[in-house]
Amino acid sequence: MNVKVDKTLVASIALHVLVLGWGLVTFSSKAFIAPEESLPIDIISTDQLAQITAGQKTGKKEEPKPKVEKISDAPPDEDAVGKVTTKKELIKTTSTPEPPPKPAEKPVEKKPEPPKPVAEAKPKEEPKPEEKKPDPAKEDPIAELQKKLETKKPPPKPPQPKVAAVQPQQQPKPKERTFDPAQIQRDLDKRDPTRHELTGSALNASASLGSTTGKAVTNVATWQGAFMSAVRRCFTPTYNGQDADQYEVDIDVSMKIDGSLASEPVVVAARGPSRSIAQAVAESGKRAIVQCQLYSFLPKQQYDTWKTIPMRFGLKDML
Amino acid sequence: MTVSGSALAMLGSGHALAQAQQGRLQINPTEFQPIPIAITNFLPGSPSDGDVGNGVTQVITNNLKRSGLFAPIDQAAFIERINNIDVAPQFQNWKTINAQALVTGRMTRQPDGRLKAEFRLWDVVSGQQLAGQQYFTSPEYWRRIAHIISDQIYERMTGEKGYFDSRVVFVDETGAKERRVKRLAMMDQDGANVRYLTRGSDLVLTPRFSPNSQEITYMEFGQGDPRVYLFNIETGQREIVGNFPGMTFAPRFSPDGQRVIMSLQQGGNSNLFVMDLRSRSTTRLTDTPAIDTSPSYSPDGTRICFESDRGGRSQIYVMAAGGGQAQRISFSKDDTNATYSTPVWSPRGDYIAFTRQGGGQFSIGVMKPDGSGERLLTSGYHNEGPTFSPNGRVVMFFRDPGGNSGPSLFSVDISGRNELKVPTPGFASDPAWSPLLSATPG
Numbered sequence: 001m002n003v004k005v006d007k008t009l010v011a012s013i014a015l016h017v018l019v020l021g022w023g024l025v026t027f028s029s030k031a032f033i034a035p036e037e038s039l040p041i042d043i044i045s046t047d048q049l050a051q052i053t054a055g056q057k058t059g060k061k062e063e064p065k066p067k068v069e070k071i072s073d074a075p076p077d078e079d080a081v082g083k084v085t086t087k088k089e090l091i092k093t094t095s096t097p098e099p100p101p102k103p104a105e106k107p108v109e110k111k112p113e114p115p116k117p118v119a120e121a122k123p124k125e126e127p128k129p130e131e132k133k134p135d136p137a138k139e140d141p142i143a144e145l146q147k148k149l150e151t152k153k154p155p156p157k158p159p160q161p162k163v164a165a166v167q168p169q170q171q172p173k174p175k176e177r178t179f180d181p182a183q184i185q186r187d188l189d190k191r192d193p194t195r196h197e198l199t200g201s202a203l204n205a206s207a208s209l210g211s212t213t214g215k216a217v218t219n220v221a222t223w224q225g226a227f228m229s230a231v232r233r234c235f236t237p238t239y240n241g242q243d244a245d246q247y248e249v250d251i252d253v254s255m256k257i258d259g260s261l262a263s264e265p266v267v268v269a270a271r272g273p274s275r276s277i278a279q280a281v282a283e284s285g286k287r288a289i290v291q292c293q294l295y296s297f298l299p300k301q302q303y304d305t306w307k308t309i310p311m312r313f314g315l316k317d318m319l
Numbered sequence: 320m321t322v323s324g325s326a327l328a329m330l331g332s333g334h335a336l337a338q339a340q341q342g343r344l345q346i347n348p349t350e351f352q353p354i355p356i357a358i359t360n361f362l363p364g365s366p367s368d369g370d371v372g373n374g375v376t377q378v379i380t381n382n383l384k385r386s387g388l389f390a391p392i393d394q395a396a397f398i399e400r401i402n403n404i405d406v407a408p409q410f411q412n413w414k415t416i417n418a419q420a421l422v423t424g425r426m427t428r429q430p431d432g433r434l435k436a437e438f439r440l441w442d443v444v445s446g447q448q449l450a451g452q453q454y455f456t457s458p459e460y461w462r463r464i465a466h467i468i469s470d471q472i473y474e475r476m477t478g479e480k481g482y483f484d485s486r487v488v489f490v491d492e493t494g495a496k497e498r499r500v501k502r503l504a505m506m507d508q509d510g511a512n513v514r515y516l517t518r519g520s521d522l523v524l525t526p527r528f529s530p531n532s533q534e535i536t537y538m539e540f541g542q543g544d545p546r547v548y549l550f551n552i553e554t555g556q557r558e559i560v561g562n563f564p565g566m567t568f569a570p571r572f573s574p575d576g577q578r579v580i581m582s583l584q585q586g587g588n589s590n591l592f593v594m595d596l597r598s599r600s601t602t603r604l605t606d607t608p609a610i611d612t613s614p615s616y617s618p619d620g621t622r623i624c625f626e627s628d629r630g631g632r633s634q635i636y637v638m639a640a641g642g643g644q645a646q647r648i649s650f651s652k653d654d655t656n657a658t659y660s661t662p663v664w665s666p667r668g669d670y671i672a673f674t675r676q677g678g679g680q681f682s683i684g685v686m687k688p689d690g691s692g693e694r695l696l697t698s699g700y701h702n703e704g705p706t707f708s709p710n711g712r713v714v715m716f717f718r719d720p721g722g723n724s725g726p727s728l729f730s731v732d733i734s735g736r737n738e739l740k741v742p743t744p745g746f747a748s749d750p751a752w753s754p755l756l757s758a759t760p761g
Contacts, residue, residue, distance in 0.1 A: 224344055227344065228344055228345075228346060231346055232346050232348060235346055235348060235352075236351070236352045236353070236354045236355075236419065237348065237351060238351045238354070238388040238476075238477040238479070239351075239477060239478060239479060240350075240351060240733070240734055241667065241669055241711075242669035242670070242687065242692075243669070250343060264445075274478060276474070276478040276479075277477070277478030277479060278478070279478060280475075280476060280477050280478030281478070283442065284354075285346070286444070286445065287419050287442065287444040287445070288346075290444045290445070291414070291417075291419065291444050309344060310342075310343040310344065311343050311344045311345075311346060312343035312344065312345050312346070313346045313347075314345065314346070314347045315347070315348075316347055317347045317348065317349045318347075318348060318349065318350065318351065319349065319350055319734050
């Protein structure tokens with residue numbers, strides 16, 4: 001028996017199968033997601049945030065300097081002529097500038113100096129021929145002599161200005177623009193992109209008054225809160241008598257930089273009406289410190305602040 | 320570990336002073352958490368000792384768990400099997416299951432028929448042995464050995480005396496509500512070893528232990544007026560306390576066991592009297608046209624708390640043990656119509672427990688002896704008759720749900736947590752906790 005097969009139907013089915021198969025293979029592969037490292041967090045109040053971002057009260061009330069990581073090379077010798085010429089034009093403005101914010105003023109360490117004598121060699125002050133004319137009211141023998149000479153010599157040229165840059169006559173004529181792809185190629189910076197250190201005349205790593213990160217570097221509230229929470233989780237004191245508030249145990253904890261204990265916690269003092277209860281509190285505190293390690297969340301850059309952690313275990317809030 | 324003298328002496332050193340000045344990270348928990356503890360089966364010294372070993376383990380586990388201060392770890396979670404208690408365990412195996420302490424032990428029947436019980440308590444975190452004892456006893460007292468070991472563990476881990484080796488005397492109630500039979504009964508604090516002290520022919524109320532736990536004083540409705548009796552547990556003998564013309568009730572021993580304080584009804588009033596058990600002489604302590612009753616001594620024997628309606632409603636008063644001016648200490652802040660009754664002074668002296676009636680409910684609570692710090696531990700239709708455990712940590716009372724049911728015994732921590740029903744054969748009321756039967760060695 002012959003079965004007539006519709007070729008278009010077969011082609012359609014084959015194409016659908018191909019597309020669906022490709023989709024299954026392509027979309028079923030799981031994207032690699034890097035495991036996220038859990039981070040201990042500490043919920044802080046607005047007051048604590050203000051404390052963290054507050055500036056240092058003892059900070060110097062100086063002009064804030066831009067962040068500088070490297071001392072720059074010595075600046076080149078002043079080209080007095082060029083500098084004065086350029087700046088003078090900028091400063092001479094008739095519009096009244098708005099009073100800038102205070103910090104913006106401070107970076108300007110030097111006020112514009114008065115024009116230096118060289119500034120007199122400006123185009124507007126270039127000598128005029130009239131000035132060279134002798135005063136007709138006076139009879140100057142030298143002028144008379146010069147007058148005679150003038151008749152023999154060509155007219156004098158204007159005095160040669162000292163500054164070629166300001167001599168309009170000597171400015172090179174603008175060249176006609178020509179498109180040169182080779183020049184563009186040469187001008188391209190072919191160096192690898194790099195982050196350059198911020199350079200300045202002096203290093204400035206200290207926080208200034210009112211900086212948004214003023215005390216963040218020295219803030220220890222975050223790791224302290226996390227550490228106390230971790231230890232409290234394993235601390236299992238049981239006494240809740242009326243005199244519970246009189247029990248206190250001081251324990252010093254020596255830490256390694258990886259967050260483990262450098263040595264067994266040391267009971268420095270154990271106070272309370274009953275020696276046996278105070279001892280039980282001390283033992284419970286030691287057990288909590290040892291059992292709840294590793295404290296790997298402690299910030300390594302602040303190791304100096306938690307190398308030795310003095311702790312006090314108390315029962316004053318026990319019920 | 321011990322808080323050695325040298326460690327304490329360090330407080331005076333410059334190092335410690337410097338630390339104290341620096342400021343320490345303060346850890347001040349607000350409530351206790353149970354201590355995770357692993358209790359292994361006590362090994363049998365011989366094959367025939369297996370049952371008693373398992374029994375001791377069960378009693379210890381039950382005691383510590385019911386205290387609320389310990390969280391025994393399920394044995395199914397144990398990684399290591401203890402085969403020899405004389406070898407230090409692999410502590411890492413017990414740290415893995417988060418145990419802070421480990422108990423191992425062995426029960427061995429001796430050639431003379433006695434039972435030897437040994438146990439060791441280990442600090443899993445430090446790997447130190449905290450306690451290790453052995454006891455010899457007759458085989459029938461194996462439960463008592465288990466209670467004593469429980470007290471050892473409790474005391475070493477918490478610093479407080481235990482309360483497991485103690486008894487409770489109570490009124491056992493059986494039969495229909497209209498024809499309820501009340502018998503004096505005594506049991507271990509965990510509900511085991513119930514003994515009936517009276518036959519139930521006469522109504523008995525308010526039993527109280529003597530300090531040496533050998534005698535009980537109680538009130539019994541006999542042929543005539545209700546009278547206060549003394550009952551010797553060992554001999555079964557009983558005698559009437561004093562020879563008063565009226566009804567005597569609400570008796571209680573003094574802390575030294577030499578006196579019994581009680582109420583004597585005279586007309587519509589009742590006053591407090593104390594009787595010296597050696598000389599049989601009596602002394603009147605109050606003389607008011609009111610009902611003064613339910614007296615209880617402070618643990619040092621210098622003061623007495625009692626209830627009185629001299630102010631119009633029943634309230635709690637405190638006065639010197641020899642009588643004199645009484646000071647009211649119960650003042651309800653939220654319900655001026657509330658009444659206070661059945662005061663009992665804690666063995667450690669810091670609290671007075673009471674029954675408070677107000678707002679249609681009966682509550683059990685505690686307050687300081689000056690009346691401050693009132694704290695209700697439980698409330699309901701009918702809660703009454705508090706009594707303290709020997710260490711003052713737990714309060715036992717009875718609760719009657721009403722209807723055709725009957726009362727049952729409950730215990731609760733003085734913080735108000737860990738309320739538990741105490742198993743009794745039938746209905747039970749009026750519990751009184753004994754002192755610790757054996758002074759656990761410190």
